[in-house]
Amino acid sequence: MNSAHIVLRVVTKLLFAPILVFALYVQFHGDYGPGGGFQAGVLFAVAFVLYALVFGLEETQKALPPVAAKIGMAAGVLLYALVGVYTLIAGANYLDYDIIVPDSDHHAGQHYGILLVELGVGIAVACTVLTIFYAFAGREPEIDEEDW
Amino acid sequence: MADPLVAGAAAAVAEPFVTPLNATTLLDISLLSMLVVVALVMMRLRHLFAVVMLSGVYSLLSALFFVSLDAVDVAFTEAAVGAGVSTVLLLGAMLLTTRREKLKSAERAPIAMLVVLATGAALIYATWDMPSFGDPNAPANATIGRDYIERTPEDIEVPNIVTAVLASYRGYDTLGETLVIFTAGVGVLILLWPRARRRVGTDDDGGQTP
DSSP states (O other): OOOOOHHHHHHHHHHHHHHHHHHHHHHHTTTTSSOOHHHHHHHHHHHHHHHHHHHOHHHHHHHSOHHHHHHHHHHHHHHHHHHHHHHHHHTSOTTOGGGGSTTOSSOHHHHHHHHHHHHHHHHHHHHHHHHHHHHHHTTSSSOOGGGO | OOOHHHHHHHHHHHSOOOOOOSHHHHHHHHHHHHHHHHHHHHHHOOBHHHHHHHHHHHHHHHHHHHHHTTOHHHHHHIIIIIIIIIHHHHHHHHHTSOSBOOOOOSTTHHHHHHHHHHHHHHHHHHHTTSOOTTOTTSHHIIIIIHHHHHHHHHHTOOSOHHHIIIIIITHHHHHHHHHHHHHHHHHHHHHHHHHHHHHHTOOOSOOOOO
8 A cells, every 4th residue: 555645545534434424324314304315325335435535446345345235235125125015914005104013103103114214225325336336446456646 | 175286376376476586596596507607618628537527516516506495415415426426437437438538520510409409499498387486386385295294294203304205105216216226236237347356356256257
């Protein structure tokens, strides 16, 4: 690893964790403030893209292997669809979350359903964006200094 | 209760809404003009690196415009995807090709110009039928939008109505959108992945080559 771009590397290291925390906040606070699965997923992926830009693709793929991203893509969509299947089995319409907690006086089922579905969206979006990035970035081993 | 669509239409006929020319409107107009300027500059430039950077600028300006429209969630998606991920992907794509766009022969330019002008004229003609910007009696605000605002506290009890509409009322649509994103990822994988695996050498799942 070269010692160039020390400012960028320090700043990236400082920013990486807060971006992930912010993504989680956007994910799980989507019921109350702006945000939700799509936004959180994109933010989560952007943190890794930033890391890859500064520290290289291989380092990033050690932290989050491409296989994991590929599995996550499918797992997120499956989680969403399975919530619907669960409501069907429980005896309501597809994606009718009220059945999850049937005798709640404040629609707790809706809250759980939305949380799970948004989590599925978040996982799917984050992993898809990362997979696309890995696919693009993997075609060129590293971005050369003079190419910028 | 009267039919909201009819009531809305009646109100619109009674006194047509005129968008007020206040500071917010002026800000919106200046942001939109900057978008047009950036688009024109991108069209004229031949240096692809500058074009990619300007596309990031374009996305950031759009994000600002969305903030001005109070669509904060859309704004930071635009900032992260448009200015962040897309710019990086375009840079990656640019590295695989030349740095400058070749000048094309202007043989078909008149036809292209005609098509563009006709489409633009049709779009501008269509905007005359649209409600004024910010009209509270516009169909989007008066009918289904008002319905969601009134019903969400009783049906879902989630403070953020956007989330309630997205994940609960329109759960099918959002499942479809998630599937579209998944499909996009699979498409990119099919087109680009095998080459990437050989070059980077992360051959970790069987070394299957097509």
